[in-house]
Amino acid sequence: MDKPEIQQLLIQNAHRRYATKKYRAGQHIPNDDWQTILEVGRLSPSSFGYEPWKFLLLNNRHDQEAIKPFAWGAANSINGADKLLIILAHKNVTYDSQYVQHLVDDIKHKNYSPTSTVSQKFKKFQEQDLGLKNSHDVFEWAVRQCYIAMANMITAAAALDIDSCPIEGFNYAQLNEYLADHHYMDPKEWGVAVMVSFGYRDQEITPKVRQPLSDIYQELN
Numbered sequence: 396m397d398k399p400e401i402q403q404l405l406i407q408n409a410h411r412r413y414a415t416k417k418y419r420a421g422q423h424i425p426n427d428d429w430q431t432i433l434e435v436g437r438l439s440p441s442s443f444g445y446e447p448w449k450f451l452l453l454n455n456r457h458d459q460e461a462i463k464p465f466a467w468g469a470a471n472s473i474n475g476a477d478k479l480l481i482i483l484a485h486k487n488v489t490y491d492s493q494y495v496q497h498l499v500d501d502i503k504h505k506n507y508s509p510t511s512t513v514s515q516k517f518k519k520f521q522e523q524d525l526g527l528k529n530s531h532d533v534f535e536w537a538v539r540q541c542y543i544a545m546a547n548m549i550t551a552a553a554a555l556d557i558d559s560c561p562i563e564g565f566n567y568a569q570l571n572e573y574l575a576d577h578h579y580m581d582p583k584e585w586g587v588a589v590m591v592s593f594g595y596r597d598q599e600i601t602p603k604v605r606q607p608l609s610d611i612y613q614e615l616n
């Protein structure tokens with residue numbers, strides 16, 4: 396495939412992806428496609444490479460119906476999407492946390508120490524450069540990473556002819572409480588970042604309405 400073809404495919408895929416409001420219930424995503432979407436999420440970039448996410452697939456019909464009253468933005472998805480994914484963000488990604496120790500020791504196979512150059516650089520980065528002041532700020536920073544994974548997954552899904560919808564339309568406190576009460580997550584460690592559904596559309600793709608590039612792009616020479 397030559398460059399212009401790749402460019403055309405990328406733009407076509409950006410048009411092909413749209414926030415699906417009506418899904419065809421009962422149509423299932425083949426497992427190899429689903430594993431591909433998950434793998435794209437897993438391989439997503441994250442700040443410092445600390446991957447502060449977890450992907451929770453809410454398969455159980457009972458759970459889906461239970462969250463519906465406080466997940467208005469997910470109602471269409473719950474009614475027909477094949478997969479409803481909750482992306483959790485880690486709450487304690489700081490230089491001296493067990494989570495970072497685990498990432499550095501067990502995943503990156505480097506020797507963790509809270510006083511290492513990398514740990515101290517990460518501390519300075521979070522506290523001074525990003526200006527994260529408290530655990531809420533640290534969590535919100537982790538949430539930002541989760542959105543990157545979600546974006547990659549919905550783009551990959553579109554390339555596989557699978558529809559999706561990002562979902563922020565729900566009560567965060569109530570969903571967090573539901574997941575904690577059902578022991579689906581440890582609320583000391585995790586909180587909901589965003590949800591996203593996947594399936595097959597039962598509607599036409601709506602044409603994109605966007606600001607012109609000239610309004611949103613500026614070259615500083």
Ligand SMILES: Cc1cc2nc3c(=O)[nH]c(=O)nc-3n(C[C@H](O)[C@H](O)[C@H](O)COP(=O)(O)O)c2cc1C
Pocket residue numbers: 412413414415416467468469471560561562563564565589601603
């Ligand atoms: C972070 C985020 C949260 C969103 N939340 C919802 C939602 O709760 N329910 C919904 O139906 N659509 C939701 N959307 C879809 C947007 O409304 C949609 O992406 C936007 O209008 C642009 O349309 P398009 O995605 O079809 O191009 C969300 C999109 C994003 C990126």
